Amino acid sequence: MAEQEIDEHSGVETTGHEWDGIKELNNPLPRWWLLVFYGTIAVSIVYWILMPSWPGITGYAKGLRNYSERDRVENEVAEFNAKRAQTMNRLLAAPSIADIEKDPDLLQYTLAAGGSIFGDNCATCHGAGGQGAPGFPNLNDDDWLWGGSFSEIEQTIRYGVRSGNPKAHVNVMQAYGKDGVFKPDQISDLVEYVVSLSGREADPAAVARAAPLFAGTCAACHGPDGKGNQSLGAPNLTDDIWLYGGDRKTIRQTLMYGRGGVMPAWADRLSEEQITALAVYVHSLGGGQ
């Protein structure tokens, strides 16, 4: 190691380190740099005192401000829930759907909530926009199996249809073919009769043969003119809107084997507010009465 000395070119003291004749000058650090350096040390000490910092064995130093990111999130969630509860309570307190519809804020909130609950729970069967599918009714039209008033819709959602819930809608059309109530040619005649009900061309002789069968058996639920009965969930057969299908093959299938579609009950799975929001949403889809 070479001696410390004064460099003859720059006049600065060397550190005494030398590599292959290259010597290191002992220049002082720039003043601004040093100040920033000491500044960061000072800031970090203040931070350690105020904020959570050092880990310990069972926890960590909480700091004088006792700040916690987790508490902050929890508080925000609690605040949000409190605000939501206010709106939900207004929803539950509303005596009728008309009162909900009169309050634009509440209505907007209810429809948004109802729409998202619908997407999570109902869209699998009824389609994303409630447009339905064979066997799963369209909720956008004003053709209702069990009634389209707010309270009827709410009742259907709460207890379901043939769901096993004691308050569910239950009414089952028999498997007229399989159970041997009607012979195959009588079923064929009835198919023609049902086709004729929606104003389509059908074999007149078959329709005439089936008329007494319809009046004697089917009219009990579907009505003497086939217009259906909402208190029995019996579809209107004259409007050419079909739950299962209006072509001859599908009608035959319905008469041979019955249907008995199941709509689950939601009373135990969703809260009161959620059911109300859903009923308002379904009612708003276009066909509410």
Ligand code: HEC
């Ligand atoms: C597992 C499939 C399924 C799911 C899920 C389902 N439904 Fe249904 N829903 C049905 C079927 C099937 C019917 C028709 C029952 C019948 O034959 O009367 C029905 C009927 C209805 C009706 C009566 C329609 C009418 O014309 O009277 C309403 C209202 C309804 N569903 C709303 C909902 C809502 C809201 C949800 C979500 C909470 C939902 N459904 C979830 C299958 C389902």
Ligand code: HEC
């Ligand atoms: C006990 C009441 C009842 C009787 C009696 C009854 N139905 Fe039904 N019918 C229903 C119900 C309820 C449905 C709804 C379908 C379901 O079960 O999911 C239905 C559905 C239908 C459908 C399907 C409609 C569609 O939109 O796809 C046809 C067609 C039909 N019935 C024809 C008849 C004929 C014809 C008779 C007489 C032989 C008859 N029904 C007797 C209750 C009845």
